[in-house]
Amino acid sequence: MNIHAYDSPVRVAVVELVAAVHVATPVFRHREFAEPALEAGVHVLLEKPMATSVEDCEAMIAASESGGATLMVAYRMHQDAYMVELVDRVARGEIGETRSFTSVFTHDINEDNHRGHSGFWGGPVPDFGAYPLNLVRHLFRAEPVRVHALGTRNDDRDFNFRDTVGVTLRFPGDRIAQYTLSYAGHDVDSFTLVGAEGSITSDSCYGYAPEPPRNLTVTTEHGVEERTATSVDQFAGATSSTVSAPAHGPSPTVRRGWRTCGCSRPSRSHCAPARRSPSHRGTSDRGSPAHRSGRSRRAPRTRSRTTRS
Incomplete structure (x- = not known):
């Protein structure tokens, strides 16, 4: 897996070269970086909290749906x-x-x-x-x-x-x-x-x-x-799941998860579902922390085997 760092909003010329973007900017700049990437069809792993307002959260979810890209909030403890x-x-x-x-x-x-x-x-x-x-x-x-x-x-x-x-x-x-x-x-x-x-x-x-x-x-x-507990690389696991999520195919359970929104109030839909066009592969929340939080221990062990980037 190749990882590149950028200090300016992701442009179309850049997103065509990458499979996913991990947005780890200060929270008040999340939408600035995530929205254009999602609209261009690039999957986004977004650090928690999701945003500073409901408006920004909804805008990024809408960009995920219109661009057919996976949006996942990187709360690392859900599946640990x-x-x-x-x-x-x-x-x-x-x-x-x-x-x-x-x-x-x-x-x-x-x-x-x-x-x-x-x-x-x-x-x-x-x-x-x-x-x-x-x-x-x-x-x-x-x-x-x-x-x-x-x-x-x-x-x-x-x-x-x-x-x-x-x-x-x-x-x-x-x-x-x-x-x-x-x-x-x-x-x-x-x-x-x-x-x-x-x-x-x-x-x-x-x-x-x-x-x-x-x-x-x-x-x-x-x-x-x-x-x-045995320490594992939670960040590499989250990144890998964001990139590999589309390969699992569409899932009807994506909205059953939890999202921690910008105001730290729990609300439905931790991982925004992507509506893929026929030219894209389907998305899934099987790799999302929220989807695994109520599942068996098999999911965390899968993450612990992820190779470091």
Whole structure:
């Protein structure tokens, strides 16, 4: 697989030479790069969050449909074997009915980084918020019905937004989820899930680098079990699936997935379906993270075999 980097919107002369485009620009420039590529029939792997407005999301979906190209949001955790196992164990009732969820996801981000001076859409809520939000949605198997958030700004930092935000979500069944996100703190990514008959905790859960490895501890009346996940290249897997998706043929299930839209609110259609013309091969969401999120563990193992680009 040949990969090229571009710092300007993709032009027709360029897209004729490539099979897919991975858009990893700041979120407020996603549409600028993705829309012309999709209209030209080039598949797009788009970093999360999808966009800063519903209007931009719908425009890119429309471009995907008119150009007959696959649009896939690159949320890498949906199909990760670690997350799939975690969700499966909770669904099997290993800790009983879920009661509460808490999480902390913080990093010390340099203000000179583009994320440090791009306003809210460069800040911790769109960047880090997708991780605990999507995790608790899958663990609770429900959508939040009420949201409350409080943001603060540290005086010793020079961000142009609230660099630390606390979020409280209420779910059906009177279940509560709380998480804290920050660009101004020590590196922490942890969660605690409490059930009626046990708990699951982790002090390394959202990362992708080999060190420190992700882990989980399951505590029930039967004892304590500790597990460590094997690190895999999640980015190469997502890229490969975007490129290979058209070869699988059309799929009627593409709209059954989930998309994390720009406002971090889950909504239907994680992977926009492409309506191919007779001159194009059919598309499929078999390679999309959303399509695999509720499937067996076979999908994550397939991804782990992907050769690095």
